[in-house]
Amino acid sequence: MKTRLNEMSWVEAREYLVENDTVVLPLGSTEQHGPHAPLGTDSFIAKAWAEEAAKRARVLCLPTVPFGVSSEHKQFWGTIWVSSDTFKNYVKELCLALNYYGVKKIAVINGHGGNLNALSEIARDLREKSIFLSIVHWWYISRNLLPDLFKPEERRHACSEETSIVLALYPQNVKMNKSVDELPRKHLAHAVGITLPLDLVDQTLSGVFGKSTTASVGKGEKVLETVTDELSKYLVFLKKMRIDDLEKKQRV
Numbered sequence: 001m002k003t004r005l006n007e008m009s010w011v012e013a014r015e016y017l018v019e020n021d022t023v024v025l026p027l028g029s030t031e032q033h034g035p036h037a038p039l040g041t042d043s044f045i046a047k048a049w050a051e052e053a054a055k056r057a058r059v060l061c062l063p064t065v066p067f068g069v070s071s072e073h074k075q076f077w078g079t080i081w082v083s084s085d086t087f088k089n090y091v092k093e094l095c096l097a098l099n100y101y102g103v104k105k106i107a108v109i110n111g112h113g114g115n116l117n118a119l120s121e122i123a124r125d126l127r128e129k130s131i132f133l134s135i136v137h138w139w140y141i142s143r144n145l146l147p148d149l150f151k152p153e154e155r156r157h158a159c160s161e162e163t164s165i166v167l168a169l170y171p172q173n174v175k176m177n178k179s180v181d182e183l184p185r186k187h188l189a190h191a192v193g194i195t196l197p198l199d200l201v202d203q204t205l206s207g208v209f210g211k212s213t214t215a216s217v218g219k220g221e222k223v224l225e226t227v228t229d230e231l232s233k234y235l236v237f238l239k240k241m242r243i244d245d246l247e248k249k250q251r252v
């Protein structure tokens, strides 16, 4: 069975959508990932989980949205971002277009942490229209199921974990001889309990936010398989759920 929407004809899409109300929507970003990893890292990773888990769970998967809310990376060349408002409107309209064909449950596979605030707002808005978004953050799943595979400083932006996954997916796009370890510097105004409007360049000049030199194909394959397996189980569950069960209750 085909599960990628962009490989189907409209007739095939109709066959799926008259029978099913669940889809997968991968969201990435185009932003710097250190001197060694590609700008598409977040998009490549979101696409990989989404397409493989959707295939195993027999759920329709949309093409990956390659741009996100990434202005905090803009001092590093090639980072292409949109504003939070534009992202929110765009993703919301994608969900409403899906809803036109009866889609009610959408698993959003998010590859970029900076998209999170916007996605949470969209999910709340859409629930008012009886569209239920489950926002998946692969790094929490990975940390939960594979707590010992990476140290905390290897799990951050452009570090060993992300690099390992891209190494496993597209080895030709990672230059390990350019990878560096750079622990983020504290900003002048840093203090406990204070949030600052920082860009990455305030804390790192390479774009790496910890340790990237320990990346390996083997570790990447391990994360890929573990998270894909967990995600496909979740998609099977979501596909079976009735929207009525996920709906908010009436006033108590």
Ligand SMILES: [Zn+2]
Pocket (backbone or CB within 6 Å): 033, 041, 042, 111, 112, 157, 158, 162
């Ligand atoms: Zn990333």
